[in-house]
Amino acid sequence: MTVTSQTQQRAVAALKERLPVDRVLTAGPEYTAGTALWNGAVTFRPAILLRCTSTAEVQTGVRTAREFGLPLSVRGGGHDWAGRALSDQGLTLDLTPMSSVHVDVGARRATVAGGARTNHVLAAADPYGMVAATGTVGTVGMAGLTLGGGYGPLGGRFGLAADNLAGAEVVLADGSVVWADAEHEPDLFWALRGGGGNFGVVTSMEIRLHTVPAVVTGMVLYPLRQAPKVFARLGALLADCPDELTVQTGIINGPDGAPMAMLWPTWSGEPAVGTDPSGPVQRLTRLGTPAVAEFETGSFATAIAARDTMFPNGRHVSLRTRSLPRHTPEVVDALVQGAKTMTSPLSAFSVHHFHGAAARVPWEETAFALRKPHMMAEVLAVWTPETDGGRHTAWADAASAALEPHAFAGGYANLLGPDATDQIPHVFGGNTARLLAVKDTVDPDGVFRGIPLPMAEPRALSHR
Structure with a gap:
């Protein structure tokens, strides 16, 4: 969509009539800060950055974008590597001022504003010995993580972040506000749990909290030459893994700069079990001879x-993702070969563990469809701005292609870029038709573009 500068100027004038003028930014330090994303390689720049402090201001922003035909986006945590938080030459709703978290201790629920980050949520729950199901990084926006699924260290015990969504306030494409939960707008509520920010602006969420006063976590690193043995033994351990243990794995550069096999466990059960030398956490140190x-x-x-x-923030990133049944010898070989050809010392493979409570949710219960136990692999090409990004992106493409023959069709929509045309049609499996029907009902004009949505009914999810 091409928008003239005259139209942009008219939209700015209209917004300044309807809202405090300091909310409407087109340049300056606040604009620069509001358009700085985690991925420094993103060059999109909105014509207007609207810093929203209330649901009413979000409504005004949505209606104004529609009135003047401006492309619209929503910026929460700003961690989407593909830069979809920013609407290039359009209007971006910046929710970062809306970061409040209110904890209801008795109900074990938290009301989370749309711009809150994971750290905000956990910091609010922590004094009460409670946690939320989150991702692995605290600066990620809680709403974006939740709407797209939300793999994380507590997934085995409490499910995905999306599974812990109890309700949401949503500004729809016509500017109206609805509350969606199991009883109100149930189809929309179903779509919000895994379908991403494609249905409206989530200005507030109610999420479930869980009592976990302490966790046992840490890192085990093995030399890369031990990776086949370590991951083979790990597979046997994870086959009988308790819900309380979720083990993120991968390959990163170790303290000496050489690639190493990584195990990153989180134990959310009784701490004494997590520290027991014969317990499941400590067994991770006996899969080989660890360096760390x-x-x-x-x-x-x-x-x-x-x-x-x-x-x-600020490093340049290009990311690919594949969903893998397990650490098969072929998968491990692809990871090892990819590690040996890394073009940047900052690049890595990060492999998320999906099992337990998350895998027991019926696939049709939420929009997130891949409920088989699996591993979600991130192929992370990361480099500093002064280096050539082309060769790092080519490495990510090659590493992803090497994993593809061993992966499920589709992938994790929260991490798929717009060019992943071979994966996008298969992401939602048998949920695709229902998801697109909800989209057609609440946003028939395609105002909201969060994570990629397929355009037609794919074949069912299956391992190829």
Whole structure:
């Protein structure tokens, strides 16, 4: 869509008549800060950045975008690597000022504003010994994570972030506001749990909390040459894995700069079991001869916040994702070969563990369809701005292609880029028709474009 500068100027004038003028940004330090994303390679720049402080201001933004034909986007945490938080030359609703979290201790629920990040949620719940099902990084927006699914360290025990969504306030494409939960707007509520930000602006969510005063977590690193043996033995351990243990794996560059096999466990059960030398966590140190094996016991909020330094804003990122049945020898070989050809010391493979409670949800109960136990692999090409991004992106493409023959059709929609045309049609499996019907009902003009949606009914999810 091409929008003239005259139209943009008229939209700016209209917004300044309808809202406090300091909410409407087109340049300056606040605009620059509001358009800075986690992925520094994104060059999209909205004509208007609307810093929203209330649902009413979001409504005004949506209606104004429609009135003037401006492309619209929603910026929450700003962690989408493909840059979909920003509407290039359009209007971006910046929800970051809306970051409040209210905890209802008795109900074990939290009311989370649309711009809150994971750290905000966990910090609010932590004084009560409670946690939320979140992702692995604290600076990620809680709404975006939840709407797209939300793999995380507590998934085995409590399910995806989406499985813990109890209700949401949504501004629809016509500017109206609805509350969606199991009894009100149930089809929309179903779509919000895995279908992404394609149906409206979530200005507030109610999520379930869980009592977990402390977790045992840490990192085990093995030399890359041990990866086949380590991952083979890990597979046997994970086949009988308790819900309380979720083990993120992957390959990262270790302290000496060489690629190493990584195990990143989180134990959410009784801490004494997590620290027991004969327990399931400590067994992860006996799959080979580790170079590093470090664990600590503490709050989940502290553990997640400590990881943020590993993923700073501003680096350049290109990401691919594949969903894998398990650590088969062929998968491990593809990971090892990919590690040996990495073009940047900042690049990595991050493999998320999907099992337990998350895998027991019937596939048709939420829009998120892949409910078989599996591993969700991120192929992360990361580099600093002064280096050539082309060769790093080519590495990600090659590593993803090597995993493709061993993967399920589709992938994790929250991480799929717009060019993943071979995967997008299969993401939602048998849920596709219902999801597109909800889209057609609440947003027939396609105002909201969150994560990729397929355009036709695909074949059912299956391992090829």
